[in-house]
Amino acid sequence: MNHILEKHTLQDLLQSWRQDYDVYLPQKMENFSHFMPLTETSVLVDGDPHNTRIPPKALFLPMNEALVKFTRFGGYEDAKHEIQSRIVFGIRPCDAQAVQLLDTSFIQEDNIDPLWSERREKTITIGLGCHEPCQTGFCTTVGYGPFDRADLDAMLTDLGETYLVETFSEAGEGCFLGLPVASEEIYNQALDIQRSAHDQMPVAFETENLKGKLEQNFKSDYWDTVSQSCLGCGVCTFLCPTCFCFDIVDETQRRERVRNWDSCMFRTYSLEASGHNPRPSRVERTRQRLSHKYVYWLDQVNQIGCTGCGRCVRYCPVGLDIRAMLRQAQTLPFEVSHAA
Amino acid sequence: MVVRGCENRSVNALVVEKQKSRENLFLIGVPCEGILDWHKIVSEVGEAVTAVKEDGQNLMVETRDGYQLLERADFLHDSCKRCIHPNPMSADILIGEPLPEGDPNLARTTVENFETQTIEDRYAWFQKEAERCIRCYACRQACPMCYCEECFVDHIEPRWTESGATPAGMQGWHIVRAFHQTGRCTSCGACERACPMDIKMTYLTEKLNHDMRDKYNFEAGLDAQSQPPFAAVTLDDKNRFTVRGE
Ligand code: SF4
Ligand code: SF4
Ligand code: SF4
Numbered sequence: 001m002n003h004i005l006e007k008h009t010l011q012d013l014l015q016s017w018r019q020d021y022d023v024y025l026p027q028k029m030e031n032f033s034h035f036m037p038l039t040e041t042s043v044l045v046d047g048d049p050h051n052t053r054i055p056p057k058a059l060f061l062p063m064n065e066a067l068v069k070f071t072r073f074g075g076y077e078d079a080k081h082e083i084q085s086r087i088v089f090g091i092r093p094c095d096a097q098a099v100q101l102l103d104t105s106f107i108q109e110d111n112i113d114p115l116w117s118e119r120r121e122k123t124i125t126i127g128l129g130c131h132e133p134c135q136t137g138f139c140t141t142v143g144y145g146p147f148d149r150a151d152l153d154a155m156l157t158d159l160g161e162t163y164l165v166e167t168f169s170e171a172g173e174g175c176f177l178g179l180p181v182a183s184e185e186i187y188n189q190a191l192d193i194q195r196s197a198h199d200q201m202p203v204a205f206e207t208e209n210l211k212g213k214l215e216q217n218f219k220s221d222y223w224d225t226v227s228q229s230c231l232g233c234g235v236c237t238f239l240c241p242t243c244f245c246f247d248i249v250d251e252t253q254r255r256e257r258v259r260n261w262d263s264c265m266f267r268t269y270s271l272e273a274s275g276h277n278p279r280p281s282r283v284e285r286t287r288q289r290l291s292h293k294y295v296y297w298l299d300q301v302n303q304i305g306c307t308g309c310g311r312c313v314r315y316c317p318v319g320l321d322i323r324a325m326l327r328q329a330q331t332l333p334f335e336v337s338h339a340a
Numbered sequence: 341m342v343v344r345g346c347e348n349r350s351v352n353a354l355v356v357e358k359q360k361s362r363e364n365l366f367l368i369g370v371p372c373e374g375i376l377d378w379h380k381i382v383s384e385v386g387e388a389v390t391a392v393k394e395d396g397q398n399l400m401v402e403t404r405d406g407y408q409l410l411e412r413a414d415f416l417h418d419s420c421k422r423c424i425h426p427n428p429m430s431a432d433i434l435i436g437e438p439l440p441e442g443d444p445n446l447a448r449t450t451v452e453n454f455e456t457q458t459i460e461d462r463y464a465w466f467q468k469e470a471e472r473c474i475r476c477y478a479c480r481q482a483c484p485m486c487y488c489e490e491c492f493v494d495h496i497e498p499r500w501t502e503s504g505a506t507p508a509g510m511q512g513w514h515i516v517r518a519f520h521q522t523g524r525c526t527s528c529g530a531c532e533r534a535c536p537m538d539i540k541m542t543y544l545t546e547k548l549n550h551d552m553r554d555k556y557n558f559e560a561g562l563d564a565q566s567q568p569p570f571a572a573v574t575l576d577d578k579n580r581f582t583v584r585g586e
């Protein structure tokens with residue numbers, strides 16, 4: 001159902017949710033925004049910047065969490081996590097899309113990550129569409145968009161003094177019960193805003209045959225060129241909403257087995273105990289990062305594994321721009337006969 | 341290699357540590373007016389910057405809604421604002437006119453702000469900066485003086501610090517990273533510039549740099565011969581701890 005939410009009543013509504021849920025929303029932290037628990041005085045960051053610095057994947061896959069606790073005399077038990085019912089409010093469509101993509105990895109028929117899936121089940125996600133699309137993002141280029149529903153329970157469209165609220169699930173509807181129903185006219189006005197936001201976004205690069213070109217040029221000098229200035233840090237992958245690699249480590253002093261975020265851009269990522277590393281340099285690591293998003297995700301779930309949020313573009317310390325890298329990839333030779 | 345002041349000092353320090361051979365390098369020096377901090381520009385004009393043009397001491401920032409004129413000097417990185425030696429000191433050739441040296445007192449202010457606080461406030465400051473770290477190691481990767489094949493954080497057995505983004509892990513990383521730079525940090529600010537979490541970490545290394553200046557009359561990278569005090573060994577060292585059995 002579609003509702004109208006007066007902006008000046010938003011704070012009261014958010015506070016009312018606190019009775020039954022932990023509520024998370026983007027709030028200012030230093031010079032950026034961060035998903036933090038709602039308090040009496042929380043203020044939503046809703047315009048600038050669009051995206052939180054750390055993507056909301058962190059709400060489902062924390063940077064660090066214990067999996068197993070070791071007890072005395074060689075015993076162990078599962079680490080206990082109290083997972084509360086939550087509402088995550090103000091998630092942007094690209095980030096919501098990313099969480100849905102990650103479901104395909106963490107929730108598989110015979111292979112379910114219990115922590116991820118419990119957090120997902122207990123979380124209501126409410127999106128905030130982008131009526132003024134962001135500058136570095138390119139969601140439309142990769143087949144998503146500034147008002148994509150992804151797997152959201154509800155989504156807001158900014159209409160100036162009010163928001164149009166579209167609810168897509170019972171849980172989402174439950175959050176906005178009692179709000180006035182939006183008229184057909186207002187709904188159409190919102191649709192216009194949504195369409196125009198979509199149309200405003202330029203095409204950052206062509207995606208046609210991109211997968212094939214990256215695959216066929218696995219050994220090309222292209223990878224040397226695009227990785228030359230790369231530092232091999234964790235910025236582009238840690239801040240990427242769809243990167244989900246983790247490392248499992250025993251913290252013996254704490255008697256815990258933990259998982260930490262990990263990154264294929266790190267030297268230690270694929271380093272084997274023998275000392276051999278199948279990805280010995282930044283050339284192979286850069287190839288892995290780009291290919292994972294633009295080749296392997298497609299092989300696995302037939303969707304591009306980049307939702308175009310633009311974080312890697314914005315925060316790479318040396319200004320490596322995935323959009324430019326992929327534009328350059330489009331100039332690589334390609335033989336159609338090889339395409340499956 | 342084209343080098344600014346800080347990069348020339350870094351090359352020198354790397355030559356001292358035998359990581360580079362000076363004969364194999366030809367240095368083209370450029371006096372440096374400082375690097376712009378795009379985070380500061382975005383804080384001022386908003387996220388939707390489409391272009392920035394430099395015009396002498398002015399910046400022309402183009403946004404979705406038009407243009408804004410800013411003064412270049414206000415938007416420099418902190419480390420560039422307090423830079424003491426903007427001129428390359430041992431380049432093979434110099435391009436452009438040398439600039440006046442920076443004010444060492446200005447460079448002291450960050451450290452003084454920190455040093456003069458109570459121990460509780462200093463700890464709170466340290467926690468606030470260290471504990472939003474995501475352990476991405478961009479600071480390490482960008483640092484000219486971090487070149488270890490295996491960093492202490494990557495070492496598994498023994499483990500020197502907690503591996504993850506936990507308070508203990510983040511604090512351990514910040515402290516030890518800074519201490520490994522004692523007498524080696526060239527004040528280039530690359531660590532701070534690279535950090536995706538806007539963490540200000542040079543107050544730690546600058547404190548060590550000041551101690552090196554005050555107590556040992558040493559500044560890293562001023563020439564390509566002088567050993568950092570903590571790395572230098574002489575046989576007539578007053579401290580006998582380096583000699584076995586005495
Ligand atoms: S990439 Fe698209 S969905 Fe994401 S913040 Fe930008 S405009 Fe919104
Ligand atoms: S953020 Fe930039 S420098 Fe760091 S690993 Fe990614 S591409 Fe390389
Ligand atoms: S690859 Fe870059 S643009 Fe794409 S989802 Fe990841 S961080 Fe965003």
Ligand code: SF4
Nearest residue numbers: 243244245264289292
């Ligand atoms: S392999 Fe690299 S690109 Fe793929 S999810 Fe892991 S960190 Fe991200």
Ligand code: SF4
Nearest residue numbers: 473474476477479535
């Ligand atoms: S760059 Fe910043 S976030 Fe990354 S490890 Fe260094 S201090 Fe931490």
